[in-house]
Amino acid sequence: MKKLINAVDHVITEQLEGMALAHPELKISLDPKYIARADAPLTDKVAVISGGGSGHEPMHGGFVGVGMLAAACPGEVFTSPTPDQMYAAAHAVAGTAGVLFVVKNYTGDVLNFETAAEMVHDDGIKVQNVLVDDDVAVKDSLYTAGRRGVGTTVILEKVVGAAAEAGYDLDQCAELARRVNSYGRSLGMALTSCTVPAVGKPTFTLGADEIEIGIGIHGEPGQYRTTMKTADEITTTLVNAILDDGEYRRMLREWDRGNAMWIEREVIDTPLVAGDEVIALVNSMGGTPQSELYAVYRKLAALCQSRGIRILRSLVGAYITSLEMQGVSITLVKTDSEILSMWDAPVKTPALRWGF
Amino acid sequence: MKKLINAVDHVITEQLEGMALAHPELKISLDPKYIARADAPLTDKVAVISGGGSGHEPMHGGFVGVGMLAAACPGEVFTSPTPDQMYAAAHAVAGTAGVLFVVKNYTGDVLNFETAAEMVHDDGIKVQNVLVDDDVAVKDSLYTAGRRGVGTTVILEKVVGAAAEAGYDLDQCAELARRVNSYGRSLGMALTSCTVPAVGKPTFTLGADEIEIGIGIHGEPGQYRTTMKTADEITTTLVNAILDDGEYRRMLREWDRGNAMWIEREVIDTPLVAGDEVIALVNSMGGTPQSELYAVYRKLAALCQSRGIRILRSLVGAYITSLEMQGVSITLVKTDSEILSMWDAPVKTPALRWGF
Secondary structure, three states: OOOOOOOHHHHHHHHHHHHHHHOOOEEEEEOOEEEEEOOOOOOOOOEEEEEEEEOOOOOOHHHEOEOOEOEEEEEEEOOOOOHHHHHHHHHHHOOOOOEEEEEEOOHHHHHHHHHHHHHHHHOOOOEEEEEEOOEOOOOEEOOEEOOOOOOHHHHHHHHHHHHHHOOOOHHHHHHHHHHHHHHEEEEEEEOOOOEOOOOOOEOOOOOOOEEEEOOOOOOOOOOEEEEOOOHHHHHHHHHHHHHHOOOEEEEEEEEEOOOOEEEEEEEEEOOOOOOOEEEEEEEEOOOOOHHHHHHHHHHHHHHHHHOOOEEEEEEEEOOOOOOOOOEEEEEEEEOOHHHHHHHHOOEEOOOOEEOO | OOOOOOOHHHHHHHHHHHHHHHOOOEEEEEOOEEEEEOOOOOOOOOEEEEEEEEOOOOOOHHHEOEOOEOEEEEEEEOOOOOHHHHHHHHHHHOOOOOEEEEEEOOHHHHHHHHHHHHHHHHOOOOEEEEEEOOEOOOOEEOOEEOOOOOOHHHHHHHHHHHHHHOOOOHHHHHHHHHHHHHHEEEEEEEOOOOEOOOOOOEOOOOOOOEEEEOOOOOOOOOOEEEEOOOHHHHHHHHHHHHHHOOOEEEEEEEEEOOOOEEEEEEEEEOOOOOOOEEEEEEEEOOOOOHHHHHHHHHHHHHHHHHOOOEEEEEEEEOOOOOOOOOEEEEEEEEOOHHHHHHHHOOEEOOOOEEOO
16 A cells, blocks of 8 residues: 555544645644634534545545535544534534534434534534435445435535525525535446555455446445446446436435424435536546546536536536545536525635635 | 546547536637637736646646636647647737746757747747746756756746736746746655556556655656655655755756847756745645645645745645656745735636635
């Protein structure tokens, strides 16, 4: 294993120390671990907080800043953060408008963020959890019940962070977040595996002419393996799966603040159809160069045009990664005038910045 | 070779087509190939133009936009662009204030940009060439006479692009560019090689426990190979080489517009010393994740502090790459109030953006 690390046990701590030194606009706590806006606590704005396993940088820590996340909680590599991290982060940043936890749909993350929400609620802080489950690869994988949360997270955190900055209240932020999630669909593929530092060898092995379609961001098994294809063929496979994805039914869990309990209701995500306008993300899994992402974007744009889908905004780069994995994921999020204006609003974070 | 490409012969064209679709604020010509600001030609501001082999993305195309480059000329992978590209780019963007060509010190680039300067001059456009030669690894390598141009290019293009935007004339821009170059020093290392698409196999081979210090951005041989070290040890090696680097004498070639000839004078770059203030770049060679760069930055910050060097600004990410190569380079550029204010000025490009 060749990585720019010191001791395996100190990987996250040392990365956070470096991040703190490089970004004085962030306040980074090492025990428990969280990354927060240095100007927190917020006074009267909703604090949007996310988190998850490390190894997906810049997500989530690189999205902390004005107009996006108030705080992020990094777990160990590919491992959920713990409720005490989320609880401490919430107390560090929350003002009177409460806390919105943005949770990717992995069992550990869901459980720990729900525990944290209950703890925060007990302290009298308004709280709500929203889930991201946008990966069309699998409905049930080895790691999770239901779809995994992947690329839509990036777009959701930008949009809802802007809404919080604009003064939306907690319920409005939660409603918007759920809409963005229901509008988002993603699919990823790997050319190579990655190596988790504590494991020291690749999570999986692909042959010299082999690729995997539908991988998760933690190296979860994909839908299938196939031989190497051209960029156009790979992009067509990913985009067709996203655009041909039908209705998706799932249970939405919501924190009922009045009765201090979780309530569930069934929701149905509707497919993308001709006439829809989208924000498109072409995302490197970590080790794929920017130039190859543009080759993918080229075909994505042509496919969307041929299907009557209009790309209004795009993001091409490494935003939700799996360490040094080579590969690409594509995310399309249907947009409307409200989502679009929140996307365009100013943001100032290490990884996404405009308007400042 | 597993890459997200179609035919090897179309790699650059298709990447440019994707880039054009993703960035409507750019105007991209495919024959000859150049990337320009869509709002060009500039009227009364100096057009800063750069270029070089492809494979280093986002450099240079990702730096085209308001406050940085007016245009960039991409060659084939790791191959100099041709004079006709530079000539066409200059005509596409130049206003009355003329053209500054920013050239990394590789024999082909230097020769072709000098030819282009003569062609542009013959058309009555004011022109000047400035060289970047900041790599302390080697004074003479397989590919070039003198030091290679690496990470300082990123900082120089930002600073001089801001100066052009602020209304500096051509000679002022050239003087500032030469000062930034004389203030900049870099060193890089590789954990892995990269694979040039047209070649189809890795440029060099490193063992499972082997790294190379002092590599160039085209896979040029480095100073030496050694066994795998910790992030702290690797960072210390790079930073010490940069800070211990002494005076560097070289010939500076300048276009004498009055006499239409190249003139040379000897210049001496002075070392970085305690009390200096710097802009620091920790750069991924392409395949190294953001998290590992922060581990390197952590040690870089400590080493600079212990040597009395104050880091005023930093940039941590993939800015000047070698395709999917894993590894890191460090660049320190001494700064002064003028350079710092130009660094902080607004910039709006695909890869660097603030103030917009």
